[in-house]
Amino acid sequence: MTRTRVITVYGRLPGGTEEIGGPIRHGENPASAVVRLFRESAGLPVAVSGVRDVLALTTPDLHEDRVLFDVVPADAPGRVDAEPASESELPKGQRFAAYGFVTDRAGRVLLTRIAPGFPGAGRWHLPGGGTDVGEQPAEALLRELYEETGQRGEIVELLGVTHRRSSGLVGPEGYPMNWHAVRALYRVQVPEPSTPSVTEAAGGSTASAAWFEPGDLAGLPVTEVVQWAASLPATGE
CATH class of the missing domain: 3.90.79.10 (Nucleoside Triphosphate Pyrophosphohydrolase)
Structure with missing residues (x-):
């Protein structure tokens, strides 16, 4: 069913x-x-x-x-964004995903590179992805982390929730869609880091994965989610 x-x-x-x-x-x-x-x-x-x-x-x-x-x-009604204009000519899709700002004890940051044929191809992104039916967001993130990088992580905290509306992007479906993604973002630590490796279970959306020093991020082509997470203060973990 x-x-x-x-x-x-x-x-x-x-x-x-x-x-x-x-x-x-x-x-x-x-x-x-x-x-x-x-x-x-x-x-x-x-x-x-x-x-x-x-x-x-x-x-x-x-x-x-x-x-x-x-x-x-609130003393007055809070700001409410106007409902986006409908784009009936494009199929709509809504996706819930979980991503992690993943570090090791030395402070290195773990990123994944988006594979060709997927939106944002070539850019470095946070490990993570869409949740499966029946799956909790934190569980989905740890599963995706292992599939995309071969690392076993531990959730430290929930950082926040972001969203992105992308209209007209062509992904693996092969035709343009009007996507709306809602993303839970977590801070994750890998207690025993190793050389990252992408497993077959990643599904082809991840080309590679690597550890980076925090100072290296400014010189990389990264997604806006990486920029947002990297700008947050450390928790002292």
Whole structure:
């Protein structure tokens, strides 16, 4: 049986237990979505203060990728992005993925290079990828980390959630699509690093993997997610 997949966002007020939210629209910023849903469902103006958790909720018929935000009351309605214009001529796809800013104890950063034929080919990216049906985001990341680099990692913390709308890109499907990706980003440490190697299970989207010194990243062609993660302060782990 094929399970329906949906991406949802929910918010929780300080000291509360009730979660308010619902499905995210195609192309919508997840943080803006939870502000919109609080306004529509409860008539409450709120602002996002942080990301509490990212998890998958599954039933025999449904796989729900849920982002849970911490929200606080706002004096005025929070900013809500306008719903992106529909591009009906292109097939739509929505994808939930998990990626890791992966380091070893020496501070080196592990990156993967996108293979030819995939969007962003040739650029260095964070290890990770789309989650499978029934799979938790953190579990998916550690699986992808091993498939793409041969490294065994440990989750340190959830860094945040980003999204990207890419219209007209041609990937392995062979035709242009209107993609919307929601991505959970984690900090990961590899306690026993080795020479990276791409396994057959990676599925062909990863051309190679390598460790880099932090100072080397500025000279590499990297994705915007690498830039975002590298700009975050270290946790002291």
